[in-house]
Amino acid sequence: MPDILSQPSAPSPGLAPVKKGPRGEVILYANWCKGCRICVEFCPPKVLAMDPGEDHPRVVLPDKCTACHFCDTHCPDLAIVIRKLD
Amino acid sequence: MENHILEAHDLEENEGQMPAENWFERSETLHKLRKNKKFPTIWCSGCGIGIVMGALIRAIDHLGLKNDDVALVAGIGCTARMPIYMDFNTLHTTHGRALAFATGLKIARPDMKVIAIMGDGDALAIGGNHFIHAARRNMGITALVVNNAIYGMTGGQYSPTTPLNGRATTAPYGNIEPPFPICDLAAAAGASYVARSTVYHALELDKFISEAIANDGFSVVEAVSYCHTTYGRLNKLGTAADMMRALKDNSISQSAYGRLTPKDQASNTKVLRGTFVNIQRPQYTTVYSNLITRVQGGQP
Amino acid sequence: MAIKLMQGNDAIGWGAIAAGCRFYAGYPITPSTEVAELLARELPKLGGKFIQMEDEIASMAAIIGASVGGLKAMTATSGPGFSLMQENIGYAAMAEIPCVVVDVQRLGPSTGQPTAASQGDVMQARWGTHGDHPIIALSPISVRQAFDLTVKAFELSEKYRTPVILLTDEIVGHMREPVDLPDFKSICMPEYRVTKKDGEYIPYRNKPGDVPPLANFGVGYRYHITGLFHDEKGFSTQRYDEIDPWLERVNTKLEKHLDDIIMLEEDLMPGAKTAILSYGASARTARHAIKLARSQGQKVDLMTLLTIWPFPEAQVEALGERVERIIVPEMNLGQLAYEVERMVGRKKVKRVTRANGEMVTPQMILNALEG
Numbered sequence: 106m107p108d109i110l111s112q113p114s115a116p117s118p119g120l121a122p123v124k125k126g127p128r129g130e131v132i133l134y135a136n137w138c139k140g141c142r143i144c145v146e147f148c149p150p151k152v153l154a155m156d157p158g159e160d161h162p163r164v165v166l167p168d169k170c171t172a173c174h175f176c177d178t179h180c181p182d183l184a185i186v187i188r189k190l191d
Numbered sequence: 192m193e194n195h196i197l198e199a200h201d202l203e204e205n206e207g208q209m210p211a212e213n214w215f216e217r218s219e220t221l222h223k224l225r226k227n228k229k230f231p232t233i234w235c236s237g238c239g240i241g242i243v244m245g246a247l248i249r250a251i252d253h254l255g256l257k258n259d260d261v262a263l264v265a266g267i268g269c270t271a272r273m274p275i276y277m278d279f280n281t282l283h284t285t286h287g288r289a290l291a292f293a294t295g296l297k298i299a300r301p302d303m304k305v306i307a308i309m310g311d312g313d314a315l316a317i318g319g320n321h322f323i324h325a326a327r328r329n330m331g332i333t334a335l336v337v338n339n340a341i342y343g344m345t346g347g348q349y350s351p352t353t354p355l356n357g358r359a360t361t362a363p364y365g366n367i368e369p370p371f372p373i374c375d376l377a378a379a380a381g382a383s384y385v386a387r388s389t390v391y392h393a394l395e396l397d398k399f400i401s402e403a404i405a406n407d408g409f410s411v412v413e414a415v416s417y418c419h420t421t422y423g424r425l426n427k428l429g430t431a432a433d434m435m436r437a438l439k440d441n442s443i444s445q446s447a448y449g450r451l452t453p454k455d456q457a458s459n460t461k462v463l464r465g466t467f468v469n470i471q472r473p474q475y476t477t478v479y480s481n482l483i484t485r486v487q488g489g490q491p
Numbered sequence: 492m493a494i495k496l497m498q499g500n501d502a503i504g505w506g507a508i509a510a511g512c513r514f515y516a517g518y519p520i521t522p523s524t525e526v527a528e529l530l531a532r533e534l535p536k537l538g539g540k541f542i543q544m545e546d547e548i549a550s551m552a553a554i555i556g557a558s559v560g561g562l563k564a565m566t567a568t569s570g571p572g573f574s575l576m577q578e579n580i581g582y583a584a585m586a587e588i589p590c591v592v593v594d595v596q597r598l599g600p601s602t603g604q605p606t607a608a609s610q611g612d613v614m615q616a617r618w619g620t621h622g623d624h625p626i627i628a629l630s631p632i633s634v635r636q637a638f639d640l641t642v643k644a645f646e647l648s649e650k651y652r653t654p655v656i657l658l659t660d661e662i663v664g665h666m667r668e669p670v671d672l673p674d675f676k677s678i679c680m681p682e683y684r685v686t687k688k689d690g691e692y693i694p695y696r697n698k699p700g701d702v703p704p705l706a707n708f709g710v711g712y713r714y715h716i717t718g719l720f721h722d723e724k725g726f727s728t729q730r731y732d733e734i735d736p737w738l739e740r741v742n743t744k745l746e747k748h749l750d751d752i753i754m755l756e757e758d759l760m761p762g763a764k765t766a767i768l769s770y771g772a773s774a775r776t777a778r779h780a781i782k783l784a785r786s787q788g789q790k791v792d793l794m795t796l797l798t799i800w801p802f803p804e805a806q807v808e809a810l811g812e813r814v815e816r817i818i819v820p821e822m823n824l825g826q827l828a829y830e831v832e833r834m835v836g837r838k839k840v841k842r843v844t845r846a847n848g849e850m851v852t853p854q855m856i857l858n859a860l861e862g
Contacts, residue, residue: 134197134214137230141237146432164195178249178393179435181241182231183224186217225713228726259711264556275715275726280708282559283717283727284552285582291549295556295564298540299514300709303560321552324545479540486535 129172129187135161137184144176144185223248223258225278233272237431239390239416243337244273246393246414247306250400251279262305264293266313269344269418270337273308287317290325293332301331301476304404311338312350315371319351326380328475329408334382335400336373336411339418347421358425373413378468383408385468389415391438392464399466408474415442415462438462494671499637499664500567502672503593503657504529506641507565509675512591513539514562516553518546518572521605522661523595526567547572551579554590559716561686561707563645567593569661570612571602573619580654581620582718587652587695587741589683589705591644594656595664596771598848607848608661610771613826616656617800623738625745627752628656628800632774634668640754640797642678647752649683651744652702658799660822662772662850685710694725697736701744745801754797755806759813760785765860766792766814768807768831770799773820773851780820780856789860802830811835818843818859820851 131152138161145153145162150169153176155162161184172189197214215221224230234240251261261279265271267286274281280303284292289307297305314322314336325332341359342348349359349366352373356365377385384406386399396414403410417423417434428434445465448456497505504526507515515530517523527543534541540562544550547568554564568576573594583590594616598607612619616628627647631637641657648655685692685704688711696703706712719727720734728734745752758781769777774795781793794810796803810817811834819828820843828842843859845851 131195132197132217133195136197137214137232139231139236141431143237143432143435147435161196167195174394177218178245178397179242179390180245181234181236181238181431183221183241183245184231186221188217227724258713259709262708275717278713280713281715282556282708283715283719284555285578285718288548288552288579291544291552292556292559294542294544294549295514295516295553295558296560296708297556298542298553299557299560299562299564303709320545321549324549479535479542483535483538487538 127168127170128190129170130190131164131167131170131185131187133161133164133185135184137182138162139182141181143179143181147175147179149173149175219252220245220248223252223278224276228276230276232276234269235420237419238269239339239414239435240270240273240337242390242393243270243335243396243414243416244276246396246400247273247335248277249397250404253397253401254404256304256404260303262296262300262303263308264289264296264305265308266310266318267344268310268313268342270310271308271313287313288321289313290318290321290332290334294325294330297331298476298479301480304333305331306333306335306404308335309337310343311336311340311352311373312342315351315373315376323376323380326377326382326409326411329381329383329472330475331407331409333400333403333406333410333412334377335403335414337414337416338373339416339422340370341418341422343418343421347418347425353422357422359422360425374411374467377411381409381472382411382468383470383472384410384466386411386466387413387415387462388464389438389442389462390417391435391442395464402466402469406469407477408472494669496667497634497670498525498667499631499634499659500525500595501529502634502638502670503567503641503659503664504533505672506638507591507645508533508537509638509678510563510642510645510680512563512565512645513537514554514557514564515539515541515566516544516550516557516564517566517568518544518550520547520569520572522597522664523567523569523593525664526593526595547575548579551576551592555579555583555586555588558588558590559708561684561709563589563649565591565593567595569595569597569605570599573612573615577615577619581622581624583654584620584624584626585622585718586716587705588654588716589648589652590654591641591648592654592656593641594658596658596660598846604848606661608772608822608850609846609848610660610773610822611826611846612658613799613821613823614829616658623742625653625742626656626800627651627653627745627798628658629754629797630658630771630799631663631797632771632795633663634666635670636797637663638670638672643754646680649680650702651748651752652705653745656800658771660772685712688712693723695721695723695737697723697740701740701747749801749805752798752801753803753806755803756795756797758793760790760792763790763792764814765816765818766794766810767818767820767856768794768796768810769820770796770827773822776851776853777820777856780853780860783853784857784860791860799827804834807831807834811839815839816841818856820844820856822846822851
């Protein structure tokens with residue numbers, strides 16, 4: 106499925122450009138994370154990634170965070186928090 | 192902000208440590224954790240119990256309860272290790288007896304919100320008797336039962352909710368005992384609030400736990416989870432994330448179930464999520480309080 | 492109060508009320524049921540709470556929960572129920588929660604004979620629950636003592652943060668004697684618990700003092716109580732440097748205060764070479780036997796134990812130095828006699844036992860005195 110979020114939309118003539126950027130700020134506390142991969146596998150826009158052998162996920166697409174809060178409500182270790190951005 | 196990962200420090204062997212940089216202040220949920228306890232939690236990587244803990248804290252926060260007014264009473268097992276991490280009055284008791292301890296505490300302090308935290312074995316096997324009587328009395332306790340269908344802490348023995356034919360260390364040829372329907376039991380015994388959700392549906396759990404605590408009488412919330420370490424491994428069900436996905440695929444909401452044909456309802460094997468009982472029934476400590484008033488000569 | 496004819500079990504109920512007990516949870520069992528029935532009737536009059544739980548295990552759990560919630564709490568049972576309560580008695584000992592457990596002993600083992608008496612739970616009171624732990628057990632010999640020792644049981648349980656067993660029997664429990672109970676308002680005991688938030692609180696601190704005070708839940712200290720081995724804050728631990736100090740403190744907290752805990756009555760006469768040592772219902776037999784023996788010119792000492800556990804080692808040892816023989820009548824096959832033998836040597840102890848539900852008779856003791 107094409108990642109339509111990563112393609113800039115061309116502004117229509119006469120309309121102001123749509124505000125882009127992340128709707129949530131991702132913070133991960135590595136010492137509490139046990140690397141279960143739930144956040145990585147369930148994040149809809151794939152903000153997080155984790156390779157085999159890594160201890161904890163990396164935030165690879167921070168701008169794509171929609172603040173859906175799936176990760177921070179499903180992290181068994183309370184090791185990730187999403188702060189809603191205005 | 193580019194730096195999303197707070198620094199990982201080396202943990203000492205067998206020790207957790209206090210988190211740096213005011214991690215507790217990041218959210219209301221984290222705020223209610225004990226600051227003098229060592230983290231990370233003892234549960235296996237990916238265990239659903241931590242998810243239930245998050246839901247519980249968010250529910251307590253949503254209700255605006257004061258920490259001093261909340262008591263968590265737990266039995267024995269992985270689930271029962273939950274209270275130790277939270278900043279409330281916590282009582283870790285003997286296997287199966289959480290509801291009996293909680294009964295004494297609630298009667299002594301009817302003004303407190305008493306929440307009993309138990310696994311499926313703790314609540315329904317050794318604790319079965321106390322479960323049905325607490326429900327019968329409509330004792331003002333919230334029973335949060337995390338059902339991972341196994342005895343996890345002791346290494347994977349079958350429990351009263353292990354599915355038929357499932358393998359466990361004490362059912363090496365497959366379980367031959369049909370499982371208890373926890374919610375039906377609770378309802379039949381007299382609980383005034385009964386609900387079930389899964390750790391995949393964490394926000395629904397928040398809602399049910401909130402409603403359960405807010406209900407004055409005996410409330411039961413069954414939080415369906417998984418133990419990928421024991422049951423998952425013995426039955427080849429994959430990783431924690433795989434079993435989480437299975438909860439999503441193999442559960443059905445009450446409303447969706449209601450739209451099925453009678454034939455499909457009869458053959459349904461998916462976990463049914465929803466609120467099954469939500470009634471007003473006189474709560475034990477209120478009734479006893481009226482009894483005291485009556486005995487002391489006033490008007491009940 | 493006026494003189495009343497009162498049953499032992501009722502005196503226990505009144506003793507609990509006088510001591511400030513405001514929570515009872517129990518399960519009916521002969522011959523203890525009268526304790527529950529009195530408290531079911533009287534507690535609500537005082538704003539206290541009574542509940543009949545679904546079994547003895549739940550009863551013991553409920554009184555611990557209520558105690559943690561701030562109420563003085565008690566349960567009453569007999570042998571089979573006492574057996575069921577053991578796990579949670581151990582919990583109360585481990586978590587150091589004050590509570591009183593009345594065991595109105597009946598003939599066992601097992602269902603035994605529900606309406607017959609015995610003293611067969613003596614060792615169970617000490618070691619019924621698993622693991623090394625201290626315990627206090629008190630044994631009244633009369634209806635008035637049943638009242639007084641129940642009050643004392645509550646005080647000791649609060650002061651030493653320990654479960655206390657009121658180890659009585661069907662005879663003392665069901666006998667009726669005239670008693671003139673004191674005005675309950677005259678019975679007061681210090682508040683040993685933390686009932687208000689004031690500064691830091693360490694629930695299981697090992698120093699200073701042997702018994703850290705218990706803070707009731709809801710007072711403002713949100714701490715953890717567990718049956719696991721725990722550190723000073725109450726959190727579970729496996730570190731030896733946290734377990735060893737706890738073991739040391741808790742297993743000596745009673746030893747260090749024996750003058751406060753050991754109660755006994757001595758009736759010694761100069762020149763006595765034999766003593767009778769007894770407790771509970773058998774002590775009534777002993778008293779009668781001593782009267783008969785002395786009226787025949789025999790010189791016999793009498794020691795009546797009111798505290799059974801911790802065992803009055805020093806006092807029994809001293810008795811062993813005074814006399815050549817100690818006769819121990821009891822309604823079991825020699826459970827307390829073990830302890831006496833341990834202190835003074837087997838050769839010095841003559842057991843007079845009866846474990847079929849009948850009392851030891853004065854004649855049996857007189858025979859032992861002669862032989």
